[in-house]
Amino acid sequence: MILRDFLEGQDVVRGGDRPSHCCLVLTGFVCRYALLPDGRRQILAFHPPGDVPDLQSLHLQIMDHSVAAMMPSTVAFIAHEHIQHATEQHPRLIHAFWRETLIDAATFRAWMIGLGRRSAHERIAHLICEMLLRFEAVGLAEGGVFQMPVTQQDIADALGLSNVHVNRVLQDLRRDELIAWQRPMIAVLRREALEELAMFDPTYLHMRNLPDAPGVAAEA
Amino acid sequence: MILRDFLEGQDVVRGGDRPSHCCLVLTGFVCRYALLPDGRRQILAFHPPGDVPDLQSLHLQIMDHSVAAMMPSTVAFIAHEHIQHATEQHPRLIHAFWRETLIDAATFRAWMIGLGRRSAHERIAHLICEMLLRFEAVGLAEGGVFQMPVTQQDIADALGLSNVHVNRVLQDLRRDELIAWQRPMIAVLRREALEELAMFDPTYLHMRNLPDAPGVAAEA
DNA sequence: CGTTGCATTGACTTGTGTCAATATGCGTGG
DNA sequence: CCACGCATATTGACACAAGTCAATGCAACG
Numbered sequence: 258m259i260l261r262d263f264l265e266g267q268d269v270v271r272g273g274d275r276p277s278h279c280c281l282v283l284t285g286f287v288c289r290y291a292l293l294p295d296g297r298r299q300i301l302a303f304h305p306p307g308d309v310p311d312l313q314s315l316h317l318q319i320m321d322h323s324v325a326a327m328m329p330s331t332v333a334f335i336a337h338e339h340i341q342h343a344t345e346q347h348p349r350l351i352h353a354f355w356r357e358t359l360i361d362a363a364t365f366r367a368w369m370i371g372l373g374r375r376s377a378h379e380r381i382a383h384l385i386c387e388m389l390l391r392f393e394a395v396g397l398a399e400g401g402v403f404q405m406p407v408t409q410q411d412i413a414d415a416l417g418l419s420n421v422h423v424n425r426v427l428q429d430l431r432r433d434e435l436i437a438w439q440r441p442m443i444a445v446l447r448r449e450a451l452e453e454l455a456m457f458d459p460t461y462l463h464m465r466n467l468p469d470a471p472g473v474a475a476e477a
Numbered sequence: 478m479i480l481r482d483f484l485e486g487q488d489v490v491r492g493g494d495r496p497s498h499c500c501l502v503l504t505g506f507v508c509r510y511a512l513l514p515d516g517r518r519q520i521l522a523f524h525p526p527g528d529v530p531d532l533q534s535l536h537l538q539i540m541d542h543s544v545a546a547m548m549p550s551t552v553a554f555i556a557h558e559h560i561q562h563a564t565e566q567h568p569r570l571i572h573a574f575w576r577e578t579l580i581d582a583a584t585f586r587a588w589m590i591g592l593g594r595r596s597a598h599e600r601i602a603h604l605i606c607e608m609l610l611r612f613e614a615v616g617l618a619e620g621g622v623f624q625m626p627v628t629q630q631d632i633a634d635a636l637g638l639s640n641v642h643v644n645r646v647l648q649d650l651r652r653d654e655l656i657a658w659q660r661p662m663i664a665v666l667r668r669e670a671l672e673e674l675a676m677f678d679p680t681y682l683h684m685r686n687l688p689d690a691p692g693v694a695a696e697a
Numbered sequence: 698c699g700t701t702g703c704a705t706t707g708a709c710t711t712g713t714g715t716c717a718a719t720a721t722g723c724g725t726g727g
Numbered sequence: 728c729c730a731c732g733c734a735t736a737t738t739g740a741c742a743c744a745a746g747t748c749a750a751t752g753c754a755a756c757g
Contacts, residue, residue: 293676294676295676297594299589299590299593301586313582313583316572317683318683319680321583321586321680352536355575358575358579359578361582362533362581365585365589368589369585369588370513370521372593374513374517374518374637417592456513456515460493460541461541463539463541
């Protein structure tokens with residue numbers, strides 16, 4: 258296992274690579290993204306500490322996208338062989354990993370719904386609802402407040418919008434006192450209203466113990 | 478294993494279900510889709526025969542989306558236990574299945590790029606390029622011609638557009654003699670031009686033997 | 698033949714993008 | 728402690744891709 262530090266903006270893994278290791282985010286914040294030939298960028302996922310953004314590289318030789326640090330981050334690289342070895346010792350691990358990649362895919366689907374069928378306001382609200390829940394799940398959010406070091410341009414690239422429009426929508430959400438946002442701190446002020454605007458349904462995150470959000474029953 | 482026939486438009490699996498079986502498409506054509514509370518629909522994937530659209534249900538209890546037949550289709554339902562049993566007998570299977578779900582996820586990412594960052598013309602061109610390649614891979618396309626029984630409304634719901642706009646774009650593509658389209662037959666007339674318009678890069682499909690498309694080298 | 702589901706058109710609206718200027722905040726070095 | 732420079736955020740004016748609505752056409756089918 259190798260530890261490496263990355264500066265803001267640096268690529269951790271690059272599209273086209275054939276990685277021999279998976280990377281585990283220890284501290285910081287990373288994203289996955291793809292570029293079109295003419296430079297348009299689509300951010301595919303955000304990963305707080307604890308995530309393994311390229312678990313797929315275990316079975317897919319070529320990276321079809323990149324992973325980049327969005328703030329100074331520490332990443333652990335774990336050799337594929339070691340992971341394979343571990344799964345042979347503990348066959349349950351394989352299912353745990355597989356499940357992780359399935360939740361990954363479920364999150365992509367949720368984003369697709371947003372990109373295809375939600376308005377700009379709904380998309381931004383939805384992203385904030387998702388990130389809040391995920392940060393809570395790893396104990397990095399308290400009272401609706403969490404730290405997400407992204408620029409408005411990053412949000413635009415994640416949600417298929419322009420930076421200018423993201424700016425305008427954020428102003429609306431702040432004016433309506435749904436959220437407060439002073440980089441890098443995001444505060445959700447009226448969670449229910451935000452979730453209603455976003456039509457947020459956390460089923461897709463497949464969390465075993467959903468934090469008791471109003472109106473959302475825990476799985477049996 | 479249970480065989481069942483579905484009519485066009487019928488749901489094979491429904492969001493919220495907790496399936497005990499996976500479904501294998503034997504004949505016909507199915508899609509996965511999600512609905513927003515107000516009825517907006519996003520199609521998430523198309524599945525020709527040979528695909529298992531809900532392999533994920535092996536590990537994710539609740540369906541976070543639905544599967545529907547887009548034409549009369551025959552589907553085989555295979556009990557999760559049987560699949561589990563098979564993977565215990567042949568551990569390699571588990572990796573094959575896992576890999577399938579990873580390619581599924583890679584395809585979602587590719588669609589996200591389209592939904593977020595491609596124009597309507599590019600999106601439609603890209604979808605056609607992808608489907609052509611996937612139909613070729615299962616021997617269901619010949620000379621750039623294949624059969625895909627979708628309406629313009631379906632395409633709209635897959636690509637985040639309106640049916641009217643899809644209609645207009647298709648007319649452009651036909652006028653420019655990139656494609657011909659008489660339901661349910663799609664013919665790609667000038668493949669290179671179409672792929673260039675779409676900025677199509679098939680890496681994400683992770684096919685072992687890419688049909689020798691010009692300019693695309695086979696994997697080492 | 699009427700009905701039904703799609704495709705096609707035209708007229709008009711609108712959400713979001715683009716461009717370009719200006720503001721704001723922050724870290725650095727003098 | 729201030730001045731500078733950079734990145735990011737904010738504004739305003741304007742453009743345009745794509746959406747909406749509603750009518751019409753067309754073909755398959757019972």
